[in-house]
Amino acid sequence: MARRFDVIIVGAALNGLVAALALGGARARRPLSVAVIDAVDPYQKVLNSHDARASAITASSKRMFEALGLWEGISPHAQDMREIIVTDGNGSPENRPTLLQFGNQHNARNVTACMVENSRLLEGLLAGTKPPNIELVIGHGVAEQSFGPGLAKLTLVNGEQFSCSLIIAADGAKSAMRSAANIELVGWTYDQMGLVVSFVHDAPHGGRAEEHFTPSGPFAILPLAGNRSSIVWTKRTEEARRLLALSPADFAVELQAQVGSHLGKIAVIGCPQAYPLSMFFARQFHGPRLALIGDAAHVIHPLAGLGLNLGLRDAAALAECVGDAYTLGQDIGGQDVLERYTAWRRFDTVATAASLDGINRLFSNDNSFLRIARDAALRTTNQIAGLKQAFAREAAGQTGDLPKLLRGENI
Numbered sequence: 001m002a003r004r005f006d007v008i009i010v011g012a013a014l015n016g017l018v019a020a021l022a023l024g025g026a027r028a029r030r031p032l033s034v035a036v037i038d039a040v041d042p043y044q045k046v047l048n049s050h051d052a053r054a055s056a057i058t059a060s061s062k063r064m065f066e067a068l069g070l071w072e073g074i075s076p077h078a079q080d081m082r083e084i085i086v087t088d089g090n091g092s093p094e095n096r097p098t099l100l101q102f103g104n105q106h107n108a109r110n111v112t113a114c115m116v117e118n119s120r121l122l123e124g125l126l127a128g129t130k131p132p133n134i135e136l137v138i139g140h141g142v143a144e145q146s147f148g149p150g151l152a153k154l155t156l157v158n159g160e161q162f163s164c165s166l167i168i169a170a171d172g173a174k175s176a177m178r179s180a181a182n183i184e185l186v187g188w189t190y191d192q193m194g195l196v197v198s199f200v201h202d203a204p205h206g207g208r209a210e211e212h213f214t215p216s217g218p219f220a221i222l223p224l225a226g227n228r229s230s231i232v233w234t235k236r237t238e239e240a241r242r243l244l245a246l247s248p249a250d251f252a253v254e255l256q257a258q259v260g261s262h263l264g265k266i267a268v269i270g271c272p273q274a275y276p277l278s279m280f281f282a283r284q285f286h287g288p289r290l291a292l293i294g295d296a297a298h299v300i301h302p303l304a305g306l307g308l309n310l311g312l313r314d315a316a317a318l319a320e321c322v323g324d325a326y327t328l329g330q331d332i333g334g335q336d337v338l339e340r341y342t343a344w345r346r347f348d349t350v351a352t353a354a355s356l357d358g359i360n361r362l363f364s365n366d367n368s369f370l371r372i373a374r375d376a377a378l379r380t381t382n383q384i385a386g387l388k389q390a391f392a393r394e395a396a397g398q399t400g401d402l403p404k405l406l407r408g409e410n411i
């Protein structure tokens with residue numbers, strides 16, 4: 001006998017859980033019944049610090065967490081980004097000319113984002129994921145699926161059966177749901193990996209985030225709560241593999257040399273992790289009775305820390321489309337609802353992905369002519385207040401057609 005839910009979400013990571021909370025959480029005005037399926041136990045991921053990454057959470061994503069009643073649990077682990085500097089990181093760490101600067105360490109008024117470790121985000125989302133409306137089904141992946149026409153159906157590898165009006169694929173970059181629905185991808189991989197690790201340091205960071213553009217790719221130092229920081233160190237694949245193979249002591253020496261002396265002596269926490277980098281998006285963000293969100297729909301270069309924020313926008317927009325249909329008594333997995341969702345989200349995503357791809361290509365090279373031109377362009381931008389504000393609004397996720405949840409309104 002198949003168990004029946006309004007919506008089934010495949011993938012109980014950050015985007016899947018946020019979508020579940022938007023549709024069936026305690027703050028939803030008309031909560032739907034939601035099952036969230038994952039082969040891997042997310043509670044174990046928190047315990048094992050499975051994901052070493054930390055995420056920049058934009059002001060609008062933070063408003064969404066507040067609207068869903070989650071921010072109180074997450075905020076003790078959040079570090080405001082008071083200042084962001086972008087430098088030409090071609091030279092030594094002590095000699096990196098600042099090209100762009102947003103905010104000021106001594107003034108908390110212009111905070112556009114904050115940093116939170118992914119394991120703390122996951123923990124906060126799991127705390128809100130509760131019955132009666134949300135059920136977590138953990139430990140078995142999906143073996144079979146069919147997408148309609150009347151209902152979508154799923155069978156897990158242990159034989160359990162489910163049916164629903166809508167499946168949401170939040171099953172990441174290699175989404176099996178997306179493949180099963182024959183939705184094509186457009187994009188490419190980079191010969192780059194993002195090395196991620198956190199460290200403690202002697203001197204305070206003052207809430208300053210740093211992005212240094214080096215010929216092998218951007219190197220970001222991101223402030224975490226306390227005297228701790230996290231890095232995303234973009235390296236050519238071969239060089240990233242060499243760094244990963246180093247002993248902890250040798251890695252710490254190379255990292256200290258890369259960070260410089262301004263944070264004092266550093267001590268690495270845990271082991272570095274490396275993520276192969278790519279950029280792609282699905283040709284459509286939906287199929288029959290199926291909607292793609294997060295990395296299942298798009299993967300972008302992490303240089304601006306926007307991937308998760310785009311996924312949260314997907315979850316908010318989809319929840320609004322589904323909620324509106326439900327209120328009007330329409331089929332929540334119907335073609336009109338899903339077309340509205342794709343139309344809302346796809347252009348925004350493709351535009352962001354394309355601009356980040358351009359920035360990565362422009363900066364990840366050693367061409368001195370290009371270097372002079374791009375440094376001059378950034379310095380000019382730094383001096384034009386209106387242009388800088390426009391960049392800051394974009395980085396804070398304040399632009400475009402924001403779904404209600406990202407404006408802090410419940411649905």
Ligand SMILES: Cc1cc2nc3c(=O)[nH]c(=O)nc-3n(C[C@H](O)[C@H](O)[C@H](O)COP(=O)(O)OP(=O)(O)OC[C@H]3O[C@@H](n4cnc5c(N)ncnc54)[C@H](O)[C@@H]3O)c2cc1C
Binds near residue numbers: 040232275310311
């Ligand atoms: C180096 C790096 C730094 C980043 N920094 C930032 C940042 O600062 N800010 C930001 O906004 N974004 C950032 N991102 C992007 C962000 O981390 C991702 O976009 C986000 O984590 C994707 O989450 P997701 O829930 O969509 O997918 P995933 O985290 O990939 O989760 C997919 C889930 O689906 C489950 N699953 C998969 N297949 C199945 C199946 N068949 N059956 C059942 N379950 C299944 C998996 O177990 C998993 O739990 C960064 C990315 C990288 C690589």
